[in-house]
Amino acid sequence: MRQTDAEAMRVNLDHWNELAPIHARSDFYDVDGFKSGRSTLMPIEVEEVGGVAGKSLLHLQCHFGLDTMSWARLGARVTGVDFSDRAITLARSLSAELGIDARFVLSNVYDLPGSLDDRFDVVFTSYGALYWLPDLPAWAGVVSHFLKPGGIFYVVDDHPTANVFDEESGGIRLKWPYFNRGVPMISEPDGYGSYADETAVVTTPECGWSHSMSDILGSIIGAGLRIERLREFPFAAYRALRMMERGADGWWRLPEHPDLPAGAESLPFLFSVRASKPR
Template sequence: MTDYLDLNRANWNDRAQAHSASPDYRVEEFVRDPSYLSQVVRFDQPRLGSVTGLRGVHLQCHIGTDTLSLARLGATMTGLDFSPAALEQARALAARTGAAVDFVESDVYSARAVLDGEFDLVYTGVGALCWLPDVKRWARTVASLLAPGGRLFIREGHPVLWALDYDRTDGLLSITEPYFETSEPQVYDEAFTYVATDHEFTHTVTHEWNHGIGEIVTAVLEAGLVLTGLEEHQSVPWNAINGRMRAIGDGEFQLADRPERLPHTYTLQAVRPAV
């Protein structure tokens, strides 16, 4: 069987240039306005607090818009991703904006082997954990990257959202995909992406995994980190369920009918003890 990394890397290589060209990623806005921040990081700001002077790494950084945004808030940032095509776009964006951001090619589990030193902030954005088969291994990797007193910050799609049947037309929310981590991946073949583009994709098969909230929290705790925050949100930064969501501003969407039924995303924060 083809390794999941090879399949998923081919898919993200195929997406990278289309995402960079899509108006949804607002690359030209970053170039025009030196103060512009990604919608995702703007949402995160009240919870992030000041990152000025922090040494940070953004795991699974894709084309670098969130990485650049954190750098604009004062952090010294490194972005890490396994897709060379995505990193090509990230480096081009950094060059066009004059940002001093480093980008390193690696899968997440190998991050400790390719990154030097320890970090005050490990940041992960929405849509990252579903590409990883083992959330405990992810948490151990994060812990290995953090300096004493350093912080993990992740906003992610909620595992309930990932487990829904998106094809229902009767208004019901139905869980049909795994909520918990499974040994075998969910295999999808989808010739589209989550942003506006007319690009025709050729690498359409992906392998993905869900991870329950309890599994994620337990993984973080077992890795030796101290949980400092866990907040569930009633919005998500893309039109996650086509035809059933409404835009609520600042790039966020929520279920149009009784959104309180659905945890859309969550923010988790944890720190490595100082001693």
């Protein structure tokens, strides 16, 4: 891996260690609701992953583990992985407090094959994962490494088209390239907070990488997985653009706007892929 990518991931580690406790206090993550039994999974992934009872499930970039433990509540034997020590500490303490059987591993996704021996029925990752990864072919190699033959890989994440906009503009303004330029895009703290708490004071910069849809699909195919299903959705899991409005179903959608064609469903904000590892 290029040195610049390693440095950028160190920047991101500080960023995520700052965000983990902020997010654990946020209404967005609603930890109290989770403790009372609320699932943090959305219907899209529950339906597309299918039944997990009795299956082993590896959750990459699990943050502080609410989705991982929600899969456990559905009967999966779960392992969550994240490189943020503060997130993993939080996840472990929540699972101990709630008596949820879950294993949490502190690791950079790229280093995981060196620290985990198991193979899994399902590898899962979601909502804000790929943007933080510099090298998708290497990431897809890790996914494939951990899948049993016949196992399922599932990702639901921000659509690459949605990542090109200036999220703080009141309108539709391009800010970032659609195609990966091979170098991290650096965002300094700008007073906006985070997707889970827009009022939070965040002091650390972040580095991200754009990945086109062909890069994403190509990396999965290149790792030897067979794509079974690809979907695109006209709504986001968080307020991806200032102008978006939240529906009763929890998704954020574009309103009618002079910069957009009439009829609000004009752009994809999420995509999902279900793929399998050939036997």
